[in-house]
Amino acid sequence: MDQPASSGLVTYELRGQVAIIGLDRPEKRNAISDRVVAALTEAVVRASSEAKAAVLTGRGPHFCAGLDLAEHVEKPLIEAVKGSRTWHRSFDLIERGAIPFVAAMQGAVVGGGFELAAAAQIRVAESGAFFGLPEGQRGIFVGGGGSVRIARLIGAHRMADMMLTGRTVGAAEMERWGGVNYVTGEGEALDKAVALAERMAENAEMSNYAVLNALPRIRDMSSEDGLFVESIMSALTTATPEAEARLRAFLEKRAGKVEAPKDA
Missing domain, CATH: 1.10.12.10 (Lyase 2-enoyl-coa Hydratase, Chain  A, domain 2)
Known part of the structure; x- marks a missing residue:
């Protein structure tokens, strides 16, 4: 087993044929900045070259609270567009890349965190995980592929409900909606995700x-x-x-x- 490597923003561990990629900003609920996207992209490319499957996870009590708003609020319009397109390219390496990904989720799976999870082929959520799309309340719109990926998972009408009203949805309900594949007990999502990734790594x-x-x-x-x-x-x-x-x-x-x- 390779020891975990870290950029200070994203951790990387190779466990047999499975790469485990972790968002590593627990003090910010693993919010995604431009630097996080760059580190995540580097980790995904590395995993694609040396693993047969991969797991996305978040360090601490939350998977990912989404976009780092402190960074986003200062961006000029054109830079915001470019930033969104960078997210698209990064997440596309997960959805349509060389190896399958499983997202292991706990706590907040909000905004860009939900968009990241939606890029994975399989999503595992602990029973206490909750999902939100607060863009309407923040005066913004999804920019990490959610209007395509999340809408296709749960339906545009449900996505609109979450964005317009600020509604949050628990793991069990999200499983019924189609946004989650498996629900586990607290503290069990990562082990379940790794087991699924190991199974997929055995495929042709x-x-x-x-x-x-x-x-x-x-x-x-x-x-x-x-x-x-x-x-x-x-x-x-x-x-x-x-x-x-x-x-x-x-x-x-x-x-x-x-x-x-x-x-x-």
């Missing part, structure tokens, strides 16, 4: 890459175009040596069958 690399990069693009296509891309990706993944080896292992009964869930 090409299959993971197809899920990350084909699914979000197919979602944006017409049905006919999406089905065509699906056929191409299906053929490409099946044609890899790893797919052949895994299929033979199943046919020769060296790989287990799909089982019903234990709580069925």
Whole structure:
């Protein structure tokens, strides 16, 4: 296991095939500044080159309280636009990159923190986590991809409700809305996220890459175009040596069958 490395803003640890990337500003509830985005991007690029899956987490009692407003309020208009586009590029490396990400969330998952979590493929929240989009009350608008990613997760009408009224939503309700995949007990989200990441790291690399990069693009296509891309990706993944080896292992009964869930 590699020892955790830190930029003072973001920590990085390689645990087997899983990289654990942590926001490290607990005194600011892990608020995201331009420097945090730069450090996060560096960590994501590193993880993509040496890990098979990754976990996003936040140090301290909160995952992330969103945009560092002290920095944002002083920005000229054009710099605010450029800053938003930098967030987009950084978070896109998570959503449509080389390896899958799991967000492990506790406490506040607010504004830009929710936008960051929405870029991950899987979201795990502790039961006490809460979600908010207070941009309407702050006189601003989401700028980290939330109008696309969060709206597609929970629906534009629910996102509008949160932004317009300042409504906060608990983990259990957010799971029902589709913004969370798993809810755990307090203090258990990181362990659950790492276990999920370890499971995903065992998948065929090409299959993971197809899920990350084909699914979000197919979602944006017409049905006919999406089905065509699906056929191409299906053929490409099946044609890899790893797919052949895994299929033979199943046919020769060296790989287990799909089982019903234990709580069925």
